[in-house]
Amino acid sequence: MVSLEVALVALAFLIPLAVIFGSVAYVAYALHTHSVAQRERERDRLSRLQDRLDLLESARHIRSGTIVDVFEAAHRPKKWLVHGPPIPGIQVVIAIPTPTETVTNLWFRTPAALDGTSSFERFLSYLDASPADVGDIIGKSVPIRLTAAGEWRPDWVTDRRRRQPITSLWDVAALFVEREREEDRV
Numbered sequence: 001m002v003s004l005e006v007a008l009v010a011l012a013f014l015i016p017l018a019v020i021f022g023s024v025a026y027v028a029y030a031l032h033t034h035s036v037a038q039r040e041r042e043r044d045r046l047s048r049l050q051d052r053l054d055l056l057e058s059a060r061h062i063r064s065g066t067i068v069d070v071f072e073a074a075h076r077p078k079k080w081l082v083h084g085p086p087i088p089g090i091q092v093v094i095a096i097p098t099p100t101e102t103v104t105n106l107w108f109r110t111p112a113a114l115d116g117t118s119s120f121e122r123f124l125s126y127l128d129a130s131p132a133d134v135g136d137i138i139g140k141s142v143p144i145r146l147t148a149a150g151e152w153r154p155d156w157v158t159d160r161r162r163r164q165p166i167t168s169l170w171d172v173a174a175l176f177v178e179r180e181r182e183e184d185r186v
Helices: 002-058 119-126 133-139 157-160 169-186
Strands: 064-072 087-098 102-109 139-144 152-154
Touching: 002 139, 087 139, 087 152, 102 119, 102 152, 119 133, 119 139
Parallel strands: none
Antiparallel strands: 064 087, 064 139, 087 102, 139 152
16 A cells, blocks of 8 residues: 555655646647637738739729619618718619629619710710609619729719820820811701
C-alpha cells in the first residue's frame, strides 16, 4: 500500500504539472483558433479586394446597360424617413452586363402634364420614344458609369450633353448650318 507521504509528494508534483500542461494546451488552442480566425479575415479581405478589382476591370469595358422593365413605383423622399406621403413615379430597371448580373434603377416623378418639360419626357426623347409607347423602351441601351462608391449609375444626361470637339473652321461652319436648318424646321 502507498503511504500518505508518497501520495502527498506525488500530488504536490502532479498538480502543478497538470496545471502547466493544461495552460500550455489552452494557449496552443487559443493561438490556433486566433490564427484560423485571422486567416479567415484575411481571406475575406482578399476576396473583397478581388471582387472590387474584378468590378473595376469589367467597368473598363462596360459602357451601357439594357432597359429590362418599366413600372409605376411610389418613392419616399429621403427627408421623409417615417412620415410624409409617397410620391408617385415611374421606375426604369436597367440590367448591366456584369458577371454578377447587376441591375440599377432610374426613378422619375410622374409628370403632371405631358408638355415636354418633365425629366421622364426628356428621357423618353433621348431614347426616341413617345409617352404613348412607354413599353417600346424595353430593350433599348442606356449609357452607364461606375461611381467611386462602386455603384452603377445611368449616365444618359451627361451623354446627351456631350459635344463633338471642334477641330477646324469647317466644323464650325457645319455646326452653324445645322443649327439654321433646325431653326427653319421649327
